[in-house]
Amino acid sequence: MAGIDGKPNLVVVIGAGPAGIYAARKLAEAGHVVVLLNRDIKPGGLAEYGIFFDKEKMKEGLRKQFKKILADPKVFYFGHIDVGEGKDVTLNALREIGFGAIVVSAGAQGTKKLGIPGEDCIGVYHAKDVVYHYNKLPPFSQQRYEIGRKVAIIGMGNVMVDVANWLLNYEKVSEVTVVARRGPKEKAYDDKEFEVIEQYLDHEDMRREIERIRPKLEAVDQNVDELLASFGDKAEPSEQRLRFRYLCSPRQVIADHQGRVAALEVDANDLVLEGGRTVAKGTGQVSRIDLDCVIYAIGDQVDSAIGLPFSRGAFVTNPEKLPGEPSPSFYQPYDPTTRKVLEGIYLVGWSRNASVGLVGVAKQDAERGIKVVNAYLAEKEGLSATEIGRKIEALRRRLEEKGVSFVTREDVELLEAVEKEEARKRGTWEHKFATDEEMLAIIAAKRGMRGEALAAGVANGPVKKH
16 A cells, blocks of 8 residues: 555554554554554554553553554564653654654543532542553552551543452452432443352442332333342341442532542432433432542543643543545544644544543544545655654654653563563462662663673674664
């Protein structure tokens, strides 16, 4: 495919999570050269730092796929680089270098809040940050989380299940309360995923909770007796328990005299049918849940600091429906001020549609989006190998001049070899270093050893420089 003259274009992809890596593969398959910029030292994004840490088979399978894609000689990896206004490199700087297209696949790194009083007090956290913490992503890995013994999780999707899994099975908290705006029929988690925490469910409490909201469920034609039949009495009460509070919308977080979470105040909701779906409507009735910590599992928003037009938690996309399948409109950032699309810039994955789906959905969205990018590049003149080399070198110089400690694919391989050896020594399937400083120090040390080996002529084959 390549460009109109048969030559490749040079494309920069921002973000090396699943969407970014699969996007890089489709661009390389079309004959283009890809520079993959990643905020973290290690690639993988959601697959590396979002999937629960005990899912060995899933994680190892994805790592194997990603390693193969990143080994393509047309893909150049630069890790430990923040892209955005006031960061290591800006979108304008990338444009100045002369990339044929810029693909933003940086995920949804912004934090969504509810906007209620008290949510900034000690002990209120976002699920994304907590997940990054227990998956050892710097700097979240070093942050202190004031969890306490009783925790409320706002939201009832699969992220809630992961956080509750960590709280109950690893932090050993005494009580997790799931606070949901709607009822049990509107759960968003997968029953199979729920099995890891089902042992803690207080069945008797659940029966009481469903009886409490029975009239509201029956008002929207939900079969309450069928729901109740799935919950029997627990044979033995557990020292730890999981419970649900349905039809509740957080109203405010109440702090104690030290500024720490003491309780969550909630509004009671009714359920109504609108357009074939159940919608929660506030009643004004207020109740209080005493606890030590509140965790928002309500989805994420994109990072506005990247420098694209932003509104209501998302980058603004082209409102005009352009012909094509997929339509380019869905993937084009749009400036409402000038009423123009930002030519040559595209969004894929969670940067296009935050918090929707997991790895499979990100892969599909990236591959659909890159069809649009490849069609755009097919109408542009490509570059010679010399021109591509100069532009990549220009990026390197900019980063070096700013003192950015960026890493390459080969550096990541050196780091991963040390981590595997550490895991072997500890008798575990994986080991992660939890700080950037540790990882960069290991890479620097291994770079030196590699250089000495090469000088001595004992290296195992040539080392390709990215």
